[in-house]
Amino acid sequence: MAELIVTHGTILTMDGSDSILADGALVIENGRISAIGDTKKVAQHDPGAEVIDATGMLVMPGLVNTHTHLGATILRGISDDVDGIEWMPLNWSVTRHTTQEDLYLAALLGIAEMIASGTTCFSDSYQDIEQTARAVAETGIRAELASGLTERNGRKDAQRLMEQARSFVAEWNGKAGGRIHARFGPHALYTCSTDYILQARQAADDLHVGMHMHLAESPLEMKTVKKKAGETSVQHLHALGVLKPDFLIAHALTINEQDIRLIAEDGSGIAHCPQSLGKLGAYPFPAVDTWIRAGIHVGIGTDGVASNNNLDLFEELRFASLTRKLFARDGRVLPAGEVLRMATVTGAKALGLGNEIGSLEAGKKADIILIDVRKPHLAPFHNIPGLLVYSALGSDVDTVIVDGKVLLRNRQFTTLDIADIMERVQAAFQALLKRAGWNLNLAEPTQSMATVLKLKATQQSLKIFQALMENRQSKEESGV
Ligand SMILES: [Zn+2]
Known part of the structure; x- marks a missing residue:
């Protein structure tokens, strides 16, 4: 039973022959790609499966x-x-x-x-x-x-x-x-x-x-x-x-x-x-x-x-x-x-994962991204490798699938609360710098950096680093 079907995308497979499907579809079962090919041939109606219409999208390996x-x-x-x-x-x-x-x-x-x-x-x-x-x-x-x-x-x-x-x-x-x-x-x-x-x-x-x-x-x-x-x-x-x-x-x-x-x-x-x-x-x-x-x-x-x-x-x-x-x-x-x-x-x-991920082929894990190519900086649409490397931005990614599960849909996260994370990170960062003795100065950031470079802890770390680079026995850093 298919759980997810991606249809009508331009698919860059990155397989051995780097084949590209103009109107392609992918069927995903148990976290793996079970079929890949032309939409007309591959995508049958499966009432239990979520269907992602990838019209206007470039579909490629994550x-x-x-x-x-x-x-x-x-x-x-x-x-x-x-x-x-x-x-x-x-x-x-x-x-x-x-x-x-x-x-x-x-x-x-x-x-x-x-x-x-x-x-x-x-x-x-x-x-x-x-x-x-x-x-x-x-x-x-x-x-x-x-x-x-x-x-x-x-x-x-x-x-x-x-x-x-x-x-x-x-x-x-x-x-x-x-x-x-x-x-x-x-x-x-x-x-x-x-x-x-x-x-x-x-x-x-x-x-x-x-x-x-x-x-x-x-x-x-x-x-x-x-x-x-x-x-x-x-x-x-x-x-x-x-x-x-x-x-x-x-x-x-x-x-x-x-x-x-x-x-x-x-x-x-x-x-x-x-x-x-x-x-x-x-x-x-x-x-x-x-x-x-x-x-x-x-x-x-x-x-x-x-x-x-x-x-x-x-x-x-x-x-x-x-x-x-x-x-x-x-x-x-x-x-x-x-x-x-x-x-x-x-x-x-x-990474030793060549048999599992890295290309879109039947049997491999379903780690897939959809890139919205309906953008001024991605037109005209041709020369796909060049478009991806020299023109595309990370923010053009619309949908992300890992192990067959959608983690980003229409640029919205499905598994994390980003507003909450960013708020907690900001508070944790400020507390961390305070513990490290750094006075955060938003008005003069370079001034803050210069202060930190003069801190005793940084100087001690620098000495240890130099000793290590020269292969001398370094002293215990604990208690510094
Ligand atoms: Zn590194």
Whole structure:
């Protein structure tokens, strides 16, 4: 028995041949696509099914955001226009004051933003990620959630986080009707020792789940790893046997030709986050097209809003293509169709979900978005990949379906009360900044930022960060 039928849409399938159906229909049963084809042939009358008339809509797979930190959504705008080396300590000086409720509200806000701009699956890494899992379960979106691991607060805390990650995986993997997959999330090579990363690899293997980690994210990381291990970050983890198909690399900014070969050989995926790199002035800007040509599954990610500052993947697609063309000095590089694959079918493969989501095909999960193309900036209607990457906005998304359930209909949320969430987020944000010692100044925001950068907590975090980057033993941050 069909539960949902989408009719009369222009369907971009993103299947192996990228076929497009001019007047297409999709039939959804038990959360999966049971049939796809011409409306006349596929859509029979089924009195029990909800019918969505997609006339004037472009129907495509839901977008996959391969790298986020939803717990940081409450930090939007607190660290703009600062140097890359100041950015992380500045955020830490506030995150150490976040409560479980802050994290839950931040996740709800981030999920709302993602649903409203067409993302149906995201891959996140954060400490205390159970609150994000709770928000995923309640709102109906799909997620790969990595429980964050770091040794920056000392060995005892690091072991507590490892235990927490094990419990998280045991409790949440496969939950919410199979919409949640759990992972281990060691933060980075400059906040986790080799032993700690190997411990995470072992735990991931024992529990049959994957890993998600920032890797090769700055020339400084490359320099320190080379000094300590005598090889690059990628070569180091490859030699340890940590890189596998279930390993997702975030950033991979500084990888060389040999690294690219090793990643392709190990089958690990990469989450490319161009706007976050741009905002923090990270360099060198990666030649993503060479990774794709080497056979690596490259997805696209926004990173957290503290370094983006939004979760709109349509914006990210446009930026990814244009910046790569700019740095390559060649307008032919990373064309629209290729970027679109990164945000759908290839992004899904990078997460190990290639058989389940990423394209509209019979048997796959029904994660579908409808884009209203009856807009001035989307006319004339032709060249669909180009229209989506270079002209469309997240706000053009009209309807969002995940696992066969409608989460956004006519731009209205069906599973969350957005007015209530935004009101609670504002109150929580103000209380959080107060606890962190920041006097919120709406009249002079840059003045507020300068004050925060002078705060003792930020200075302490900066010292710890520098020690970690130089691979020196960092002091316990607790009590700072
Ligand atoms: Zn990140």
